[in-house]
Structures are given as structure tokens and as C-alpha cells.
Amino acid sequence: MDNAENVIEAAGVRRRYRGGFEAVRGVSFEVARGELFALLGTNGAGKTSTVELLEGLAWPSDGTVRVLGCDPFTERSRVRPRIGVMLQEGGFPADLTVAETARMWAGCVSGARPERESLGLAGLADRSGVRVKQLSGGERRRLDLALALLGRPEVLFLDEPTTGQDAEGRRDTWELVRELRGEGTTVLLTTHYLQEAEELADRLAILHEGRIVASGTPSEVTGARPARITFGLPEGWHPGDLPPLPQLGVLGYEVHDRRVVLHTDRLQHSLTALLRWAEERSVPLDRLDARTASLEEAFLAIAGDAGRAGFDTGTAFGTGTAFDAGTAFDAATTDGVAR
Structure with a gap:
């Protein structure tokens, strides 16, 4: 992959917290323009800690991070107008309506698209008069997404975007993300829904204990x-x-x-x-x-x-009975149990 095409680059990135805990331990990857890249991992694997470094919310303890060719922390003023960020929790004022929240947020965004357009993209146009505290969990995630899209971002960070959404809402979000990617938006996604990554990602990386332990296209990883x-x-x-x-x-x-x-x-x-x-x-x-x-x-x-x-030859699979690949099936087996 040509580095000139990369809009996100992480090289040997580490992140340590007070007390010495190292959440990110030498992570390296690149994301090309127009690509959707998914970061997967169990809770505590280091996904959010990594994404916060890319978003410029923190400075890496070691290594380098570049977004659109800039350091997102030290050159935040150059990066922030060109990215959209959907955090795990938006923390919006509960008593504002959806429209008021979007209007307030638009005032902080350069070249914001009309609020109704952004709400429409996220499927919230008919909920504009509803107070935030009256929204369901899935609707709040849609509001988070609508606000992340206000600035027409070149790079979109989505941290668990469909948490709390029902099946229909999740599919709608997937379709919107596909449309954005089709228009050239680069997307970095974290998710616990593995089907979501399988459906959307061009490439993915699996984090475990702060390190990337596998990466590639979904078919390469499953293959x-x-x-x-x-x-x-x-x-x-x-x-x-x-x-x-x-x-x-x-x-x-x-x-x-x-x-x-x-x-x-x-x-x-x-x-x-x-x-x-x-x-x-x-x-x-x-x-x-x-x-x-x-x-x-x-x-x-x-x-x-x-x-x-695990699928190692000769090991047990779940609750069934496993046999060595070098032997024939036991002809005495009559009830699914080897004798």
C-alpha cells in the first residue's frame, strides 16, 4: 500500500496510564483513503485507548500517529475540522431537544451541513422535537452519529456505533456507513458485533492485551x-x-x-x-x-x-466427541459416542 494514499498511520504506538498500566503495546497499522478499517478485541484489549490517540484526545507514550498527514494531538487545529468522531457516549444535555442539540453542535463545526440533513441521514428527522432524555438507547446512538456527520468529515471514527440499536436500526446504520464509504469517506470502526465487521470492513485488526495479533481482510482472517x-x-x-x-x-x-x-x-x-x-x-x-x-x-x-x-486435531470440540484425523470412524459407534 502506497503511504501517500494512507490517511491514518500508527507506528509502534504505546499508551501508558498512571500507575504504569500499558493499554497499547506497540500497535502499527495504516488505513487507506476511502477504506473502512475495523479494530476488534475483547473488553480491555486496547481498542478505545488506540482510537483516542488517533482522534487526538491523548498523546502516545511512544511511537507516532498521523491522520491526514498531521499529528492529531499537536496539530489538532488542522485535523479536527476534517474528521468526525462518534464516541461510545456523547453525554448530551438531557433537556435539550434533538434539533437543539444538533444546532448547538453545528455551532462548533466549520462548514456544518444543515442540521436537518444530518438528522435525516441518521434517521432522526421525525424525532427532532423530542428531548434527548426521551430517546431510546439506539436513538441516542443515531444522534451521536448525526452529530459526527455534521462537518462532512473526510475521516470518520465510529466507536461501537450500533450499541443498543435493534436489528433494523443496525442495518440502517450499516447502509449509511456503506454510502459514506462509497462517497470516499475513510472510516475507522470499533465494534463488538463481529457480523458488523464482517459486513462492512475492507480490512480489520484484532487486538489482544494491547497488541495486534491478527490482521487482514475478513476473508483472510477467517480463511x-x-x-x-x-x-x-x-x-x-x-x-x-x-x-x-x-x-x-x-x-x-x-x-x-x-x-x-x-x-x-x-x-x-x-x-x-x-x-x-x-x-x-x-x-x-x-x-x-x-x-x-x-x-x-x-x-x-x-x-x-x-x-x-480451537480446531486442533485430536482435541475436544465443545461438548461433542473428537477423534484423531489419522483414524477411521469407529464402526462400533452407534449412538454418537465412541467406544
Whole structure:
């Protein structure tokens, strides 16, 4: 990626708090113009601490940060008019109406778009006369977003933008973010909704204990995890009747109440071999489902929750029974339990 195209750059960034706690430990990444980049991580991973450095709300303890070619902390006057910031909590006066809040905020923004336009973008045009304290949690997040858009930002920081929103509100926000990105706005997003990152992000990074432990496109991150094939066998057929796992190209498997889950890093090969076996023996595979790993699975594994998301050969998967990939299914298995 050409550095001239990057509008956000972090290099070896660290952030220490009083008492010596280091929330960000040498983070480096770049975001290109017009790109949507997602920062993911569990609570306390360092997402908000990192984003606050990019927004110019704090100065890094070490390393460098550049937004639109400037230091967002020491050159704040050059950066602030060109960015929009949606914090986790806006903290707006509760007794002002939505319209009054937008009008007050617009007075602090250079070249602000009309308040009604910004409220309309966030789906709040018909709530302009409602006091902030009467808004639902999801509506308050929409107000946060509307105010972040007042200045027509070139770079938009969204910190947990859909928290508290219902499914419809979340989808509306996603569509708006897509439109903004399509118009050239660069977006940096933090979210706990992994589907949100999977739907929106061009690239993402996963933070764990203040460090980036994985990065790339969503497909690159999930592609490092095994795919799975799930199906049920009819009466009279048992997992032990299946071919040896190496023949199927399978890394390991689980059995849950007669439903079999195969884990493979060669999805097409494994599925083809399974279907050929079933066709030759006229075995209907009930509710057959084949899919690549989800971002949630990859996230849990990368974040260190190996007990729930690990797929190592020979290890247990959840509450099912796992077997070594070098062996055939046990022909004595009759009830989903290996004997």
C-alpha cells in the first residue's frame, strides 16, 4: 500500500496510564483513503485507548500517529475540522431537544451541513422535537452519529456505533456507513458485533492485551480457520460407516446427537468426497450444511479462547466427541459416542 494514499498511520504506538498500566503495546497499522478499517478485541484489549490517540484526545507514550498527514494531538487545529468522531457516549444535555442539540453542535463545526440533513441521514428527522432524555438507547446512538456527520468529515471514527440499536436500526446504520464509504469517506470502526465487521470492513485488526495479533481482510482472517460440514445420518447408519478421515481430507470431527460435524481446510475436496460416498450408497444426509469459518470462530481462537474455538486435531470440540484425523470412524459407534 502506497503511504501517500494512507490517511491514518500508527507506528509502534504505546499508551501508558498512571500507575504504569500499558493499554497499547506497540500497535502499527495504516488505513487507506476511502477504506473502512475495523479494530476488534475483547473488553480491555486496547481498542478505545488506540482510537483516542488517533482522534487526538491523548498523546502516545511512544511511537507516532498521523491522520491526514498531521499529528492529531499537536496539530489538532488542522485535523479536527476534517474528521468526525462518534464516541461510545456523547453525554448530551438531557433537556435539550434533538434539533437543539444538533444546532448547538453545528455551532462548533466549520462548514456544518444543515442540521436537518444530518438528522435525516441518521434517521432522526421525525424525532427532532423530542428531548434527548426521551430517546431510546439506539436513538441516542443515531444522534451521536448525526452529530459526527455534521462537518462532512473526510475521516470518520465510529466507536461501537450500533450499541443498543435493534436489528433494523443496525442495518440502517450499516447502509449509511456503506454510502459514506462509497462517497470516499475513510472510516475507522470499533465494534463488538463481529457480523458488523464482517459486513462492512475492507480490512480489520484484532487486538489482544494491547497488541495486534491478527490482521487482514475478513476473508483472510477467517480463511486461517478450518471450514465445517454438518449433517445427520439416517437410521441404520452410523459415523463409523463413513470413510477414513484422511480419505475425506478432514482434520477432525464431532458427534452431537447423531449429527456429525467435520472440520476441514479443504472444503471443496471434503464435501465432494462425502457427497460421492453418500451417492454411491444412497445415503441421504439430513440438513447438510457446508460453510467456511465465521469471523466469530476466528476471533475467539485468536483471542485465546482455544477451549471454545480451537480446531486442533485430536482435541475436544465443545461438548461433542473428537477423534484423531489419522483414524477411521469407529464402526462400533452407534449412538454418537465412541467406544
